[in-house]
Amino acid sequence: MLTHAQCLSSVNPVGGTNNLLVLEKNSLRIISFYKYGQGNQYYEGNSVSDFELIEKAFYNYLSASVGYGLTWKTSVELETGYFFNKTQDYNLAPGYRLSGHGLSNFILSVKHSLYSNPFKRIYITGSAGTKIPSSQKLQWDNNVKLPVEVQPTIGAFGAVFTSSFVKENSETSMRYFLTNRTELNGSNKEGYRPGTSVYTSFYISRHLRAPWLKDNWTAIVQIRNEIRSPDKISGKTKESSGSTLFFVAPQLNYVLKDNWYLSAMVDLHVYQNFKGTQLGASPGITFIISRTLRL
Amino acid sequence: MKRILVSTLTLLAFLFLGYSCAEEEVETPDDLVFHSLVAEKDTIAPGESTTIKASATGSSLEFFWDATLGDIIGSGSEITYVASPCAVGTNEISCKVTNGNQWETKSIEITVYE
Numbered sequence: 001m002l003t004h005a006q007c008l009s010s011v012n013p014v015g016g017t018n019n020l021l022v023l024e025k026n027s028l029r030i031i032s033f034y035k036y037g038q039g040n041q042y043y044e045g046n047s048v049s050d051f052e053l054i055e056k057a058f059y060n061y062l063s064a065s066v067g068y069g070l071t072w073k074t075s076v077e078l079e080t081g082y083f084f085n086k087t088q089d090y091n092l093a094p095g096y097r098l099s100g101h102g103l104s105n106f107i108l109s110v111k112h113s114l115y116s117n118p119f120k121r122i123y124i125t126g127s128a129g130t131k132i133p134s135s136q137k138l139q140w141d142n143n144v145k146l147p148v149e150v151q152p153t154i155g156a157f158g159a160v161f162t163s164s165f166v167k168e169n170s171e172t173s174m175r176y177f178l179t180n181r182t183e184l185n186g187s188n189k190e191g192y193r194p195g196t197s198v199y200t201s202f203y204i205s206r207h208l209r210a211p212w213l214k215d216n217w218t219a220i221v222q223i224r225n226e227i228r229s230p231d232k233i234s235g236k237t238k239e240s241s242g243s244t245l246f247f248v249a250p251q252l253n254y255v256l257k258d259n260w261y262l263s264a265m266v267d268l269h270v271y272q273n274f275k276g277t278q279l280g281a282s283p284g285i286t287f288i289i290s291r292t293l294r295l
Numbered sequence: 296m297k298r299i300l301v302s303t304l305t306l307l308a309f310l311f312l313g314y315s316c317a318e319e320e321v322e323t324p325d326d327l328v329f330h331s332l333v334a335e336k337d338t339i340a341p342g343e344s345t346t347i348k349a350s351a352t353g354s355s356l357e358f359f360w361d362a363t364l365g366d367i368i369g370s371g372s373e374i375t376y377v378a379s380p381c382a383v384g385t386n387e388i389s390c391k392v393t394n395g396n397q398w399e400t401k402s403i404e405i406t407v408y409e
Contacts, residue, residue, distance in 0.1 A: 051379075053341070053377060090368065092368065143357060143358060144369075145361040145362070147364075149381075277341070
């Protein structure tokens with residue numbers, strides 16, 4: 001999910017549908033995704049603004065996640081990521097760039113199967129985890145402390161809760177997913193507290209079958225809502241923070257040799273509403289690779 | 296055996312003394328004076344900028360800049376502070392000056408109005 005609304009927030013990006021269910025006992029799942037996100041247009045409410053301090057903001061992010069099936073109903077997951085860059089290009093004369101890079105946050109979570117009915121092919125899972133910043137010290141460059149928007153981590157601990165509902169229909173080769181992810185944040189050492197983020201996604205997935213296709217392609221369409229409450233500084237609400245966004249994200253999955261799952265996804269914004277004036281989201285791309293091993 | 300030990304200790308003592316002398320040679324004098332921290336404007340609108348200048352004297356000075364909100368453009372003794380609408384409110388801009396031996400910090404407030 002995106003991170004560049006709200007003037008490039010500090011939430012870990014999240015990608016794909018590959019980690020929704022609980023793992024089988026003693027199996028190990030490794031997921032990595034690369035994401036490019038950008039924003040180059042300010043919005044005031046839900047209207048385009050002519051404000052133009054930042055010409056372009058963008059990031060390149062690589063995530064890694066490892067999950068292990070402790071029991072048939074419970075798995076543990078560790079997720080982290082690295083920002084190769086988190087950059088703001090200023091619309092100044094001469095032009096100027098501020099850029100941060102480095103590890104983002106670690107999220108250690110426990111996922112549990114809440115309901116599983118293989119006959120009706122309905123699965124419900126829930127997870128709870130803790131967000132641990134890779135560093136509590138904010139990043140400096142050239143003796144200047146970088147603004148929060150380009151920090152790879154804001155240095156605040158937090159909690160992450162997810163839930164997933166999956167329904168499969170083998171006759172029509174369709175799958176339906178409804179997922180929710182809520183991130184609660186504490187304050188960092190400087191009193192900065194990112195707002196709560198709630199992501200809700202609905203996915204429709206269809207196994208592609210055609211004479212000219214091998215039997216290993218799946219098309220997915222995701223409709224995603226992202227709600228962020230305003231950030232706070234020393235208890236005071238930060239101006240121009242907080243947003244409600246809707247995206248459509250088409251995704252194509254390919255299974256290679258029954259083991260490797262490869263996906264490509266495009267994020268397209270369809271509605272953006274910001275508190276105050278903020279840099280909006282532009283199309284982003286994600287590439288995902290995952291593999292599950294039975295130990 | 297005893298002679299080797301004495302020789303080794305003597306050599307280490309010379310090395311230590313030499314290192315200590317080298318350390319003393321690069322010692323920085325206590326000559327830092329941070330005179331002032333002045334902003335061209337103390338109130339700006341989002342998207343506007345103001346120059347902030349730190350005036351200090353001393354040997355091999357380094358300037359470290361920090362803002363509660365808003366962006367610092369440039370580095371050294373003079374920077375430009377710019378603010379996006381995210382930075383509306385009163386923001387503190389701090390400058391720490393050091394000569395490697397001493398350091399001193401001054402702060403000013405810039406108000407970004409809606």
